[in-house]
Amino acid sequence: MxxxxxxxxxxxxxxxRNPEDKPxxxxxxxxxxxxxxxxxxxxxxxxxxxxxxxxxxxxxxxxxxxxxxxxxxxxxxxxxxxxxxxxxxxxxxxxxxxxxxxxxxxxxxxxxxxxxxxxxxxxxxxxxxxxxxxxxxxxxxxxxxxxxxxxxxxxxxxxEAELIVTELLPEQARDHLGQDQREILTDNDGRYYVMPAVQDWAELVFVAPPLRKGQQRSVVLKSSGYYEIHVSAEGEPQRELVSRLMAEPGAYGQYTLRMLNQHVRTALSKVE
CATH class of the missing domain: 2.60.120 (Jelly Rolls)
Known part of the structure; x- marks a missing residue:
């Protein structure tokens, strides 16, 4: 397989699975x-x-x-x-x-x-x-x-094979509104092209050097950045639970299985 x-x-x-059984x-x-x-x-x-x-x-x-x-x-x-x-x-x-x-x-x-x-x-x-x-x-x-x-x-x-590595900067970088983002995306300087909505996008164009005779080429995208998950910041914080999930090995896995089993029970109750 x-x-x-x-x-x-x-x-x-x-x-x-039984969440109370650690293995x-x-x-x-x-x-x-x-x-x-x-x-x-x-x-x-x-x-x-x-x-x-x-x-x-x-x-x-x-x-x-x-x-x-x-x-x-x-x-x-x-x-x-x-x-x-x-x-x-x-x-x-x-x-x-x-x-x-x-x-x-x-x-x-x-x-x-x-x-x-x-x-x-x-x-x-x-x-x-x-x-x-x-x-x-x-x-x-x-x-x-x-x-x-x-x-x-x-x-x-x-x-390890002997490789020839060529790093390329984008020749063009335009977002979905047509705005030029090349200056922001050229350097790892703490400035970010921000995409707050899933519909946002940017197109980057690179000019590749000629392929050397007798060699093959692989392309790797080198980038840096981060994302935030859209979650509603409401309700009472569950500090004790969060602390235990972070500190205790296996506690998070148990938590996820309990949640899944509850989802399954709820779904089955609706078809009975």
């Missing part, structure tokens, strides 16, 4: 690859996508701040410690964690950051195998149940 990029996708299934809160895949002798590094190449459920839950988590949501955003913008704590919790609960088997325990090897639910994306993680024994490489992919879809996974042991 996951050996090729095709229309077959492994989907983490959150249904029918059921997590889900993932155990993979094993043949390993050539003498290889001390590898590239784990995955075609990944997040579920709509995972995307929906981001808004639900923000809504727990209630009327204090603007204050929370201000804290994230001003406090490196608060941002670091949020980052740690996001990785632990929501990202696709990667572990490799070192012969005794599962060893942390990194993670894949969220890619969103709109389309699958190719992601690559470099693995250090210098202290990993064996003729086979065992890899575990794991996250909170219901968050990830995996189309394909392959391992690449080839050495």
């Amino acid at each position: 996951i050996t090729d990029k095709d229309d077959r996708v492994w989907v983490s299934n959150p249904f029918g 059921e809160v997590r889900d993932g895949l155990l993979l094993e690859f043949p390993r050539p002798a003498g290889t001390n590094a590898a590239k784990l190449c995955c075609n990944l996508q997040n579920t709509l459920w995972a995307s929906y839950l981001q808004g639900q988590l923000l809504a727990l701040h209630g009327r204090e949501l603007p204050d929370w955003y201000a804290l994230m913008n001003s406090s490196p410690a608060a941002r670091a704590a949020l980052f740690q919790a996001m990785v632990r609960e929501g990202m696709l964690l990667v572990h490799v088997w070192n012969g005794q325990v599962w060893q942390e090897a990194g993670f894949f950051w969220e890619v969103g639910p709109s389309l699958a994306k190719d992601q690559v993680l470099w693995l250090d195998l210098s202290n990993i024994p064996g003729e086979n490489l065992r890899v575990k992919l794991e996250s909170t149940a219901g968050f990830w879809m995996i189309n394909s996974v392959v391992i690449d042991y080839s050495p």
